[in-house]
Amino acid sequence: MATIISRNVNHLRYVNRCLSQFRRLPIRSPPLADTAPLRTLPILQSVVPLGFGIQSLAIYQRCLFGTSTASVNPENQAPNSSGEANSGNGKHSGGSHQSNESGKSVRGGPVSWLSFLLLIATGAGLIFYYDKQKKQHIEEITSASEAVKQGPSVGQAAIGGPFNLINHDGKHVTEKDLLGKWTLIYFGFTHCPDICPEELQKLVAAVDKIKEKAGIEIVPVFISVDPERDTVEQVGEYVKEFHPKLIGLTGTPDEIRSVARAYRVYYMKTAEEDSDYLVDHSIVMYLMGPDMKFVKFFGKNNDVDSLADGVIKEIKQYKK
Amino acid sequence: MALEAYASRNPDTVHTDVLSEARQACYKARDAFYACLEKESNKAPTEIASVGLLYPSECKGSRAEFVKHCRASWVKHFDRQYCRNRRVQRLLDDKDSRRGV
Numbered sequence: 001m002a003t004i005i006s007r008n009v010n011h012l013r014y015v016n017r018c019l020s021q022f023r024r025l026p027i028r029s030p031p032l033a034d035t036a037p038l039r040t041l042p043i044l045q046s047v048v049p050l051g052f053g054i055q056s057l058a059i060y061q062r063c064l065f066g067t068s069t070a071s072v073n074p075e076n077q078a079p080n081s082s083g084e085a086n087s088g089n090g091k092h093s094g095g096s097h098q099s100n101e102s103g104k105s106v107r108g109g110p111v112s113w114l115s116f117l118l119l120i121a122t123g124a125g126l127i128f129y130y131d132k133q134k135k136q137h138i139e140e141i142t143s144a145s146e147a148v149k150q151g152p153s154v155g156q157a158a159i160g161g162p163f164n165l166i167n168h169d170g171k172h173v174t175e176k177d178l179l180g181k182w183t184l185i186y187f188g189f190t191h192c193p194d195i196c197p198e199e200l201q202k203l204v205a206a207v208d209k210i211k212e213k214a215g216i217e218i219v220p221v222f223i224s225v226d227p228e229r230d231t232v233e234q235v236g237e238y239v240k241e242f243h244p245k246l247i248g249l250t251g252t253p254d255e256i257r258s259v260a261r262a263y264r265v266y267y268m269k270t271a272e273e274d275s276d277y278l279v280d281h282s283i284v285m286y287l288m289g290p291d292m293k294f295v296k297f298f299g300k301n302n303d304v305d306s307l308a309d310g311v312i313k314e315i316k317q318y319k320k
Numbered sequence: 321m322a323l324e325a326y327a328s329r330n331p332d333t334v335h336t337d338v339l340s341e342a343r344q345a346c347y348k349a350r351d352a353f354y355a356c357l358e359k360e361s362n363k364a365p366t367e368i369a370s371v372g373l374l375y376p377s378e379c380k381g382s383r384a385e386f387v388k389h390c391r392a393s394w395v396k397h398f399d400r401q402y403c404r405n406r407r408v409q410r411l412l413d414d415k416d417s418r419r420g421v
Contacts, residue, residue, distance in 0.1 A: 191338050193394040194347075233334050241340040276393045 159286065159294035161262030165223070165251040168236035173249060175292045182315060183219045185286045187265045189226030189279045190238040195300070202304050203285060204243035209308040216315055224250045225260060225267035226279045287311055289318060337391060346390035350398050353379060353386040357402075373399045 160175075167173045186203055188196035200222060207218045222239055224230035230238075230250045239248035250256070260267055267281035285298040285307070296314050298307055336342060356379040365374030367383070375383065387395055 191335065191391070191393075193390075193397045197340075197343060229335070231334075237334050237336075237339055270393075276391055278393050278397060 157294050159263055159297075160288060160292060161259075163251075163255065163259040163262065165249040165255055165259065166232055168232060168239055168248040168250075170232050173247070178219060178221070178288070179292055180290050181217060181219050182290060182311075183221050183288045183292075184311070185221045185223060185263070185288060187223050187225050187260065187263070187267070187281060187284065189224050189281070190230050190234050191226060191278070193278070195283060199283060199285070199300065200239075200242050200246070202302075202307060204246055205304045206307040206311065207243070207245070209304060210311055213308065214312045214315070216312070218311065220246045222246055222248045223256075223259060224248070225256060225265065225281050226269075227251060227253045227256045229275075287314060342389075346394060349382070349386040349389040353382040354402060356382045369399055370396050371399050371403065373403055 162175050164172065164174050184203055184207065186196075186199055188199065190196075203220050207220050210216055210218055220243060222235070224235055227250055232250060235248035235250050239246040251259075259265075263286060265282050265284065267279055270278045270280055283300045286294060287296045287298070289295045295318065296310065298310060302310065357375055360376045360378045363376035363378060365376050367375050367377055367380060369375050369383065390398070
């Protein structure tokens with residue numbers, strides 16, 4: 001506590017010096033503010049501009065300069081000498097120094113109870129103020145970070161794009177043909193051993209479930225990432241077995257490459273024997289809105305129910 | 321125009337061995353083979369399957385069925401998956417035995 005008091009005494013002396021400088025020489029205050037005293041007290045930088053009443057500090061000045069001790073005087077000398085970089089300053093500090101000495105000779109006692117109480121009050125005030133500012137700052141930070149986590153993502157994921165493929169009936173299909181309805185797109189290939197059939201079964205079962213639960217029509221789409229083997233007929237035979245509504249799309253290798261890039265789907269031929277190979281690909285279903293804009297993706301871990309519920313939830317949120 | 325050419329190419333070559341029926345047959349043979357492996361797990365594995373999987377000679381028959389009904393790449397894929405699962409199982413089982421109270 002004693003150290004805090006002595007520190008506060010110094011703080012206040014410096015503050016008084018600076019404020020008196022501000023009063024006398026308003027233009028030259030910024031460079032003065034940069035001199036030694038305030039460099040060590042960044043806290044007060046915030047206090048001083050806010051200015052809790054130059055008048056009140058003037059009162060403090062008079063009270064404090066009115067009561068001074070031998071121990072405080074040398075400390076006055078220190079800020080005095082550094083403050084004396086400015087000529088216009090020397091006069092005032094000399095004047096206050098004089099009043100110090102005159103005050104000493106008048107009062108006689110070291111520190112009066114009144115000045116002590118004022119000191120405590122100011123010290124406590126400063127501490128509480130600083131504490132409050134710090135708490136506010138911390139709150140701001142935590143609320144800002146929480147806000148980012150809770151709210152919806154800013155902007156939209158850049159998934160999706162135009163494509164020009166052929167469906168399993170041999171007709172050209174672009175993304176415009178899928179506008180106006182919700183679509184669930186799955187990327188795979190017909191020669192897939194177990195994963196694609198499983199995922200496609202989940203997909204069409206979910207589509208049926210959504211139809212009966214919420215009455216919403218979803219268009220399931222299957223896009224092949226193996227254009228060299230998946231011809232139109234192949235895809236046609238394949239998708240027929242899953243669901244009559246399932247649309248199968250294929251195309252030239254270039255088109256497939258651009259679609260996969262637009263939808264950020266990875267696919268790579270595992271280089272085995274020439275005609276019998278598997279295609280390694282990302283296992284994902286994309287839910288696209290009626291404007292063919294990306295809404296949500298579903299990974300391999302969802303089962304039919306969670307898939308159906310997830311889609312229904314997204315549709316309901318979208319309508320809002 | 322390139323798209324039209326692509327669409328009309330190869331009207332007859334539909335790989336039926338990846339369609340539903342063939343897939344089901346393949347899965348059945350695969351399950352039979354792996355069941356045989358589980359059953360004969362105490363016998364010494366002498367035959368080579370693929371991708372490092374070994375199996376005892378008792379399961380030769382089911383292996384032949386498996387290979388007949390499934391495409392070669394599928395056989396390799398399933399073998400690889402089986403090995404992976406076995407390894408995970410072994411880790412889990414080992415952990416339990418070591419943990420023993």
